Amino acid sequence: MLLLYILCAVIAFGLYWWYKKPDKFPPGPKGLPLLGVLPYLSAFPEREFSAWSKKYGPILSVSMGWQDWIVLSDYDVIIETLVKHSDEFHERPYVRFFCMLTSNGVVFTPGGQKWRSHRRFGVGAIRSFGGSKGVMEKKINEEALHFTQQLQELEGKPFQIQDILTNAVSNVFCNIAFGRRYDYDDAKFQSLIESLVALFKIAGNWKTNAMMFVPFLCDIPPFSWHVQKSMESIQPIRDMITDLYEEHKSTYDPKDIRDIMDGYLQSFQCDENEFMLKDIQDFFIDMFVAGTDTAASTLRWGLLCIMLHVGVQERMQEEIDNIIGRYGTPSLSDREKMPYCCAVVHEVFRFKTLAALSLPRCVHKDVTVRGYFIPKGTRVMTNLWHVHNDDTYWTKPELFAPERHLNENGKFTNSRHVMPFGAGARVCMGEQLARAESWLFLITIIQRFRISVDPDDPDPPSLSRGSNGLVYIPDAYNMIIHSR
Numbered sequence: 001m002l003l004l005y006i007l008c009a010v011i012a013f014g015l016y017w018w019y020k021k022p023d024k025f026p027p028g029p030k031g032l033p034l035l036g037v038l039p040y041l042s043a044f045p046e047r048e049f050s051a052w053s054k055k056y057g058p059i060l061s062v063s064m065g066w067q068d069w070i071v072l073s074d075y076d077v078i079i080e081t082l083v084k085h086s087d088e089f090h091e092r093p094y095v096r097f098f099c100m101l102t103s104n105g106v107v108f109t110p111g112g113q114k115w116r117s118h119r120r121f122g123v124g125a126i127r128s129f130g131g132s133k134g135v136m137e138k139k140i141n142e143e144a145l146h147f148t149q150q151l152q153e154l155e156g157k158p159f160q161i162q163d164i165l166t167n168a169v170s171n172v173f174c175n176i177a178f179g180r181r182y183d184y185d186d187a188k189f190q191s192l193i194e195s196l197v198a199l200f201k202i203a204g205n206w207k208t209n210a211m212m213f214v215p216f217l218c219d220i221p222p223f224s225w226h227v228q229k230s231m232e233s234i235q236p237i238r239d240m241i242t243d244l245y246e247e248h249k250s251t252y253d254p255k256d257i258r259d260i261m262d263g264y265l266q267s268f269q270c271d272e273n274e275f276m277l278k279d280i281q282d283f284f285i286d287m288f289v290a291g292t293d294t295a296a297s298t299l300r301w302g303l304l305c306i307m308l309h310v311g312v313q314e315r316m317q318e319e320i321d322n323i324i325g326r327y328g329t330p331s332l333s334d335r336e337k338m339p340y341c342c343a344v345v346h347e348v349f350r351f352k353t354l355a356a357l358s359l360p361r362c363v364h365k366d367v368t369v370r371g372y373f374i375p376k377g378t379r380v381m382t383n384l385w386h387v388h389n390d391d392t393y394w395t396k397p398e399l400f401a402p403e404r405h406l407n408e409n410g411k412f413t414n415s416r417h418v419m420p421f422g423a424g425a426r427v428c429m430g431e432q433l434a435r436a437e438s439w440l441f442l443i444t445i446i447q448r449f450r451i452s453v454d455p456d457d458p459d460p461p462s463l464s465r466g467s468n469g470l471v472y473i474p475d476a477y478n479m480i481i482h483s484r
């Protein structure tokens with residue numbers, strides 16, 4: 001009998017401990033002991049969080065396994081936390097698995113001096129090699145030319161555009177970062193692409209998700225094998241970056257900074273030090289991983305939306321023909337004169353939120369927001385999908401409707417409630433590059449080709465088929481192109 005009492009007391013204490021939260025902690029669904037809300041989440045957790053935010057408010061709390069998280073669900077709250085309280089909200093949580101892959105880069109580096117100096121350098125480098133001098137635009141257009149030549153060879157036959165887009169987007173980054181582009185069948189380039197594709201698969205794998213919430217799994221098979229495989233997948237990228245670093249070091253001239261790698265050598269005064277080489281590798285790996293699947297998947301969603309909305313495609317082509325002509329080279333400055341095409345690209349960003357829950361943050365020191373107390377160490381999700389589907393801003397958000405971004409005079413209205421790149425101190429570093437690639441690649445394809453569904457496809461593409469890993473990617477689909 002005594003044993004039963006003790007057991008009941010232990011269970012009662014366990015439940016009290018589990019469900020006890022600090023005073024004024026944001027409200028949220030209770031969840032189950034040990035598992036929290038994990039059993040209630042679908043493959044699209046942003047949707048459950050969005051539904052809960054209607055009940056509990058724009059700052060809600062959830063237990064994900066053993067960890068306490070808060071979910072930010074409304075535009076104003078996101079700005080108030082990530083931007084106005086940037087000091088408290090700028091860190092990423094320490095995720096052991098990701099830090100085993102790249103600990104000294106940018107994306108998953110929790111915070112601190114290494115992240116700060118890499119971030120400052122990266123933002124400045126993309127700006128100087130990208131924006132102001134027009135180098136980025138030139139390099140994207142150069143790639144678009146190779147890319148359209150490849151497409152021409154596929155004219156009239158059903159094909160999947162996925163690999164070509166991954167090649168093109170990675171090559172743009174190689175060109176900006178290392179001053180060179182590769183032929184798509186180059187062995188080194190193919191090895192880079194294979195590693196990147198393997199890493200995207202790893203990022204979307206359920207074992208990766210499990211290790212995020214239960215870190216000690218990293219040491220237990222089959223999870224430890226997954227860690228080992230991931231480290232092996234990344235090695236060819238490390239080797240390639242080491243070779244490029246050696247090449248750059250031997251031809252480096254401080255008076256002629258040719259690309260981001262040269263800029264890195266200049267900013268960090270690199271020496272023979274092993275530790276420094278790991279920093280360089282981690283920085284460029286992070287940029288590749290953050291910049292490839294994101295930009296390529298946005299283009300794939302964009303092409304799918306345009307292909308399935310024939311009226312949108314025709315209206316884009318009319319505007320392109322009027323402003324750029326059939327054979328002119330698209331430019332970023334055309335955006336000012338092409339409101340409809342701007343609206344289409346903006347709507348793609350809204351309609352298919354690529355990073356639905358952005359990347360996680362972690363509260364760096366105790367903070368109170370809107371009367372809620374959020375203690376240091378609490379993890380944070382930003383529900384960008386909710387902002388993009390919030391019916392207080394959008395009428396029928398479930399529809400793809402570029403016109404919603406045009407005013408009554410047909411002018412493009414750049415709504416701040418479209419925020420695919422996040423906000424605050426860790427806002428996407430590649431936003432400028434991603435916007436330029438989305439514009440120049442999409443416009444070039446629609447200018448040159450009519451894209452359509454294969455009428456004989458037994459499995460026609462659909463806008464509702466995609467999978468959620470680190471980013472939301474469309475399922476593979478066939479398309480047919482015809483030169484215009």
Ligand code: HEM
Binds near residue numbers: 108291298426433
């Ligand atoms: C359409 C394409 C892209 C989308 C939708 C996207 C979205 C995002 C989002 C939501 C974040 C997290 C922001 C936050 O925590 O608030 C992020 C971070 C980041 N992105 Fe992007 N991104 C894209 C393309 C790129 C490109 C092309 C690059 C670079 C080549 C890049 C580099 C990064 C880096 C380095 C970070 C981490 C920044 C940090 O932690 O300080 N992204 N991105």
